[in-house]
Amino acid sequence: MNIAVILAGGVGSRVGAGMPKQFVKILGKPVIVYTIEAFQKHEDIDAIEVVCVKSHIDYMKELVDTYGLSKVKWITEGGADFQGSVLNGINNLQDKCSEDDIVLVHFGASPFVEGDIIADAVRVCKIKGNAISTTPFYLLSGVKDDDEKTTKWIDRDTIACMNSPHAFRYGYIRDIYKRAVETGVIKEVEPHTTTLMYKMGETIYFSKGSQSNIKITTKEDLDLFEGYVLMKQRHAQEDK
Incomplete structure (x- = not known):
């Protein structure tokens, strides 16, 4: 079985929308619903x-019913931070x-x-047992x-930009x-699973990524997503 764990435990204060950013509506539909639908419709x-x-x-329970998100089997409470939510x-x-x-x-x-x-x-x-969506830098x-200057460059060919989804064999991530x-290692690292894996000496394997697969963080990102939705709708109409 393949299970998508969708993290909707944050408050998203940087968006400035007066609500958690994942629940902001874009063209009448909350962002979280668009995200879940990507996994809802996926055959894997x-x-x-x-x-x-x-x-x-x-x-969230109302949204599951309203949008027919039939693959949503469980809704559980988020944690104080990313690590806490993943752990929950x-x-x-x-x-x-x-x-497995x-x-x-x-x-x-x-x-x-x-x-x-x-x-x-x-x-x-x-x-491999794990996979992190990754793109070149x-x-x-x-x-x-x-905060004002730099005098040393970084070879961008040596940098991997990691994003979600993060995929793991369940027994592996539970044990980590x-x-x-x-x-106590969980309290010593930046709150992300990848940094936790680095700290514990684990190997991270790359899977396909995309520069367009951004995480909404600012008001501008919401505007960008609205344009993305409109583009997808237009293409769907043209394909009919």
């Missing part, structure tokens, strides 16, 4: 779990899936994800001396978080 996904900010759990999601699946099931962790505010990215994450994870970059909690 068997079930979906939403890790939701507590204040919006009842609303993993723990909630303890008695619901097997060691694949779990795809994805940001609820990343609705740009396309089907080929999901499919490749599943493919690589089946072979295309921009010129340098090491910051301070179990060890991280027991040893």
